[in-house]
Amino acid sequence: MLLSREFATHGLGLVEITAEVASAVAEAKVQEGLCTLFIQHTSASLTIQENADPSARRDLGRWLERLVPPNDPDFTHTEEGPDDMPSHIKAALTSTTLGIPIQQGRLALGTWQGIFLWEHRSSPKRRRLLIHIGS
Amino acid sequence: MLLSREFATHGLGLVEITAEVASAVAEAKVQEGLCTLFIQHTSASLTIQENADPSARRDLGRWLERLVPPNDPDFTHTEEGPDDMPSHIKAALTSTTLGIPIQQGRLALGTWQGIFLWEHRSSPKRRRLLIHIGS
Amino acid sequence: MLLSREFATHGLGLVEITAEVASAVAEAKVQEGLCTLFIQHTSASLTIQENADPSARRDLGRWLERLVPPNDPDFTHTEEGPDDMPSHIKAALTSTTLGIPIQQGRLALGTWQGIFLWEHRSSPKRRRLLIHIGS
Numbered sequence: 077m078l079l080s081r082e083f084a085t086h087g088l089g090l091v092e093i094t095a096e097v098a099s100a101v102a103e104a105k106v107q108e109g110l111c112t113l114f115i116q117h118t119s120a121s122l123t124i125q126e127n128a129d130p131s132a133r134r135d136l137g138r139w140l141e142r143l144v145p146p147n148d149p150d151f152t153h154t155e156e157g158p159d160d161m162p163s164h165i166k167a168a169l170t171s172t173t174l175g176i177p178i179q180q181g182r183l184a185l186g187t188w189q190g191i192f193l194w195e196h197r198s199s200p201k202r203r204r205l206l207i208h209i210g211s
Numbered sequence: 212m213l214l215s216r217e218f219a220t221h222g223l224g225l226v227e228i229t230a231e232v233a234s235a236v237a238e239a240k241v242q243e244g245l246c247t248l249f250i251q252h253t254s255a256s257l258t259i260q261e262n263a264d265p266s267a268r269r270d271l272g273r274w275l276e277r278l279v280p281p282n283d284p285d286f287t288h289t290e291e292g293p294d295d296m297p298s299h300i301k302a303a304l305t306s307t308t309l310g311i312p313i314q315q316g317r318l319a320l321g322t323w324q325g326i327f328l329w330e331h332r333s334s335p336k337r338r339r340l341l342i343h344i345g346s
Numbered sequence: 347m348l349l350s351r352e353f354a355t356h357g358l359g360l361v362e363i364t365a366e367v368a369s370a371v372a373e374a375k376v377q378e379g380l381c382t383l384f385i386q387h388t389s390a391s392l393t394i395q396e397n398a399d400p401s402a403r404r405d406l407g408r409w410l411e412r413l414v415p416p417n418d419p420d421f422t423h424t425e426e427g428p429d430d431m432p433s434h435i436k437a438a439l440t441s442t443t444l445g446i447p448i449q450q451g452r453l454a455l456g457t458w459q460g461i462f463l464w465e466h467r468s469s470p471k472r473r474r475l476l477i478h479i480g481s
Contacts, residue, residue, distance in 0.1 A: 078447055078454075089417045108213050110247055110343045112445045116456030118238060118396045124307045125435045126299055131288040136303055137295050138285060150408060153401040161405050164396055165296045168406055172394045172462050174387055175247045175308045177213055183223045184213075184341055186251030208455055210445045210480060238458045238468045243348050245478050246380055259442045261434055264422040270431050271438055273420060310443045312348055312478045319348075319476055321386030345480060 077105045079207040085120065085195035088141065090133045093205070094190045098183050100207045109178040109211040113191070116204045119163035120195050121170040125189025140166055163196035170194060178209070212239045214342040220255065220330035222333035223276065229235045231344060233318050239344040244313040247343040248326070255330050255338050256305040262325025272312045275301055298331035305329060347374045349477040353389065355465035358411065360403045364460045368453050370477045379448040379481040386474045389433035390465050391440040397460025405425070410436055423442070433466035440464060
């Protein structure tokens with residue numbers, strides 16, 4: 077089963093999408109299997125992170141922004157703006173795809189795990205996620 | 212088929228889990244398929260690395276510790292100690308999930324590849340790994 | 347269905363393999379499913395990146411080379427040369443495995459996404475990729 081979902085982002089930062097993915101899994105009515113997520117972009121990515129304290133996500137986002145700052149004098153791919161090349165690097169360092177087991181009809185996430193879409197461009201975007209559910 | 216395994220870690224560093232995953236694959240009796248690993252934590256992760264020379268793992272671990280040191284003055288998520296926020300960042304930069312093909316009933320790893328659980332907290336922990344085996 | 351493909355690389359940098367993977371998917375005649383890629387090496391990796399402008403790949407490669415330079419005085423795993431340890435670190439920071447959905451018989455890549463094999467050794471190599479196609 078293959079589902080498609082669109083998400084609005086609000087510039088740099090992580091957007092939690094756990095509820096939307098869990099709802100797709102419920103819709104598929106698969107008791108045991110594998111849910112594979114795939115984001116159809118190269119300037120946004122996916123990650124599984126702490127879902128309890130928002131400060132962990134904020135620190136994570138800021139740390140990566142510091143590692144890959146805009147306006148790096150070595151960048152030549154700059155036509156789309158100073159946040160374009162950093163967005164591709166951040167996507168390469170994180171995940172375009174994730175595989176999460178399904179157990180008793182639900183995503184088998186750990187207690188503190190949430191699924192996040194990570195926007196690496198400065199301006200709000202609409203991002204498309206594919207959700208494959210297999211047994 | 213979905214299996215669950217628990218591993219003890221010993222503070223920062225990589226623990227080889229190839230034999231345990233290979234044994235789960237043998238138990239599943241699948242000739243050709245896909246083995247997906249998922250770690251249910253956000254302060255430990257997975258990686259496939261050189262299995263021959265332990266110095267490669269040591270250098271890898273130390274390099275990442277240098278890239279993401281504790282006590283970063285920009286961190287605000289510090290309640291659980293100085294190794295908490297670095298552990299989340301290291302997990303985001305490595306892998307929460309891995310997909311390994313099964314060929315002739317065995318994990319189709321390359322000659323020098325081993326599967327490792329990467330502990331990012333300073334103290335020993337018990338870590339849960341889910342193993343999904345599909346065809 | 348499990349296929350195996352070999353690719354020649356030309357030293358440090360990204361080699362596009364989208365056409366070869368698309369051809370394997372066409373061969374499998376699966377209308378809807380999941381294509382999982384697995385590279386059988388620890389000194390080369392996989393990534394999904396911008397396929398339009400080669401300058402994005404060049405900048406990405408150079409940025410990672412600057413982050414993980416050879417001849418780091420902390421490296422002890424140096425027998426195979428100065429590019430050996432950096433190659434393992436770069437592989438750990440990127441991807442050994444990718445899962446891409448199949449939709450209407452084709453890889454469901456986004457408009458600007460291409461699949462790349464990333465060589466992290468200085469000299470040309472032959473690299474083996476496994477392609478698992480499931481439903």
